[in-house]
Amino acid sequence: MSDITKVALDAMGGDNAPYEIVKGAVDAVNATKDIQILLTGKEEILEETLSKFEYPKEKIQIVNATEVIETAEPPVMAIRRKKDSSISVAMNLVKKGEADAFISAGSSGAVLVGGQVLVGRIKGVERPPLAPLIPTAKGVSLLIDCGANVDARPSHLVQFAKMGSVYMEHVIGKKNPTVGIVNIGAEEEKGNALVKETFPLLKACKDINFIGSIEAREIPAGVVDVVVCEAFVGNVILKLYEGVGSTLIKKIKSGLMTSFRSKLGALLVKPTLKATLKDFDATEYGGAPLLGLNGLVVKTHGNATAKEVYNSILQCRTFKEQRINEKIRDILSAKEQETKE
């Protein structure tokens, strides 16, 4: 395995493309020695954008892609038809082994579909979960799955728990991470059919640190490191996190503008308040990996700035260095052995 991490980066996806994406790439190669970027997108546009920056030229290469998949396009159709899109071209680089990882701030649907169709699943992985990091009172937790796998089966959730544990331990550096399943009460007999079936399977897993059910209320407190749920619930959690946070912050800000006294106070608390809110902003923690694929696929926020792109690129390096996919292969096949015993 080469010591260089090669990242195929969709330079056309997201609200701030191409400038912020390209800047993230430039920052990453300027800050490290062992990262190379393959920027996919329209050559002339990317050349012009790159010309604005100073960086070691050999570390960033443009791979021309003439098409762009729009966020509103139906993803299956888009991946099938736009073979020369910046997403498809970048994913094919991973498939052919010319890149280790893929990053995009573009269409989530296209990334999820392309990940499965173009990059392909690791043998034994039933469904690749999308697993963003979410801020908590204690740091971050991994929310797995927030992807397209709605109506998942219990065996999928067990794989999510295992893959999530590997990621949290070896990429985020949380030793022996705790795992909880999202439920409507702490008791084992509570839950819907999926959770009731999954619970004993997780309890029987010897290779994860399963601590039982957790209520959604406990997630922001950081009660577990790996939060397991099916994609519909995961999506609701992720979106509501953003929604409650931003509404509450708006209410606080407008509240502070209501009197002279509070306006004066607001001036004094502004820097601290800003730092606190930044700390609780999911975009600070880099993109969400789509786990269980032959190569790493990372989806960053649609409004990703250079900083998130930079953080995501560094995540890809750790992912490669820690041989995460080999560890996922091991933990999933370990399960099969247990079952056979």
Added chain:
Amino acid sequence: MSDITKVALDAMGGDNAPYEIVKGAVDAVNATKDIQILLTGKEEILEETLSKFEYPKEKIQIVNATEVIETAEPPVMAIRRKKDSSISVAMNLVKKGEADAFISAGSSGAVLVGGQVLVGRIKGVERPPLAPLIPTAKGVSLLIDCGANVDARPSHLVQFAKMGSVYMEHVIGKKNPTVGIVNIGAEEEKGNALVKETFPLLKACKDINFIGSIEAREIPAGVVDVVVCEAFVGNVILKLYEGVGSTLIKKIKSGLMTSFRSKLGALLVKPTLKATLKDFDATEYGGAPLLGLNGLVVKTHGNATAKEVYNSILQCRTFKEQRINEKIRDILSAKEQETKE
């Protein structure tokens, strides 16, 4: 129909029972002319608590109940065995027509089970949903269902939408309330099996103001008045609302204590901050009705204080005055006629 609203109030349930519950009852009869309370619980304890207050004696009556259902007890068993519990006795008052409504801050499970078993469903109601009001940027929305009906069917969600619309319009006073179904994207083809099946049914309803799918992110902004979802998702939304809010507030508060400047500012912004957070606190809005029963059943928060109990009692009066159950009967049978056409 009598002009007096009679409320059977479980005086033994909740963290602050019996004092805060009794105080809520006293406040309600002191503030109104047309409310009577039937307090259920241990006679000697309630007599002693009541003796601390001034109020028109004929408006509050103690109905002795020798048992208490604990929160941790399995609800089905508890309702079956503890026939002389404060919950069972109060619910039977509603069943026998001696009270119009029931309120408890006790075991949610026992209230949900007792509501169905003791009070009974309105003819035509498939599942009675628990429907709390949640704070939003615009005021409040009704989240329906947060109850025990996990693994609901599309027809249940359609009934939830209709019952929720009646409640929002006639109890909360929101004219022609908008209805949205919680989904993982705004497009009609998105969602899990349940949402995909329910969407066209809601779209076909002529008697509700259905505006389509909403993402969880949009709920706190107050994008719709009636938020329809099945109980597992509803529970996650309700609990995460509390969780994100309280974690964020703790982070802000501890952030404000980090420097002299911010400490000084904190003193100035404290009253405003407190008012804003109170505004966003679900317990300010009274209890959650369990809709579709023969009589109103209201579950308040376990930590309900006199104010929430008071608000819930006043909700019961509006519920009776507005003949909500008759309106629910009408809207549900209207559906049957449509189907028959």
